[in-house]
Amino acid sequence: SAVISQKPSRDICQRGTSLTIQCQVDSQVTMMFWYRQQPGQSLTLIATANQGSEATYESGFVIDKFPISRPNLTFSTLTVSNMSPEDSSIYLCSVGDTLSLHGYTFGSGTRLTVV
C-alpha cells in the first residue's frame, strides 16, 4: 500500500492567516481525499482531489475557504484560508480505492491550532 508524507505535523497560526498543508505519496494515485477532524469528533470529508480537474467539495465546504491543488499524481495541497479559531482541527489526507483489499492509507495528520 502507498506511503504518505504529510507536512506540517502541527502548527499554531494567527486568525486571518492561511496555512497550506502538503501531502506527498510514494506512488501515483488517481484520487486523493482531504478530511477534517474537529476535537473529539470523527472524520469529515472536505473534498476529493483528482489530478487535472477541479476538486469536488462536500456539502458545507467551499473552494474559497479550502482551495486544493493537485498538480500531479503524487502530490496535493490543502490551504485553510482566512483562519478562525473554529478551524482548529486535525487535517488528514488519504489515498485509496474501494476495489482494494488493503483499505485506504492516511497521512499522519496536521494538528492546526488557530489563536
Place this chain on the structure above:
Amino acid sequence: SQQGEEDPQALSIQEGENATMNCSYKTSINNLQWYRQNSGRGLVHLILIRSNEREKHSGRLRVTLDTSKKSSSLLITASRAADTASYFCATDARDSSYKLIFGSGTRLLVRP
C-alpha cells in the same frame, strides 16, 4: 456528514476482556472498513469486509456485517493496553466517487 453511528461512544474494559463495538450505516455499500486512531494521529486500516461477506477474522479481530440491518460489529478478543485507541467504521459510497464516509467512532480504554 457522518454515514452512521457507532456505539458505544466510549468503552472501558480490563486487559484480557473482549471489546465489542457496533456500527450502523445508512446507504448501500460495496464494503465496510474499520480503522484505529491513536491519540488523534493518522488512521491505521484494520480490516475490510465486502458487502457479500458476513464475517471476517484477522488475528484477534472479528468483524461481522449484516447488510439487511445496515450494521457491523468489531470484536477485539483478549484485549491489551496497547489496544487503547479510537475505532472508526467507514463505508464507501456505492457510486464511482470512491470516497469513504466515517462513523462517529468508539473510544476504547483498556485498563492494565
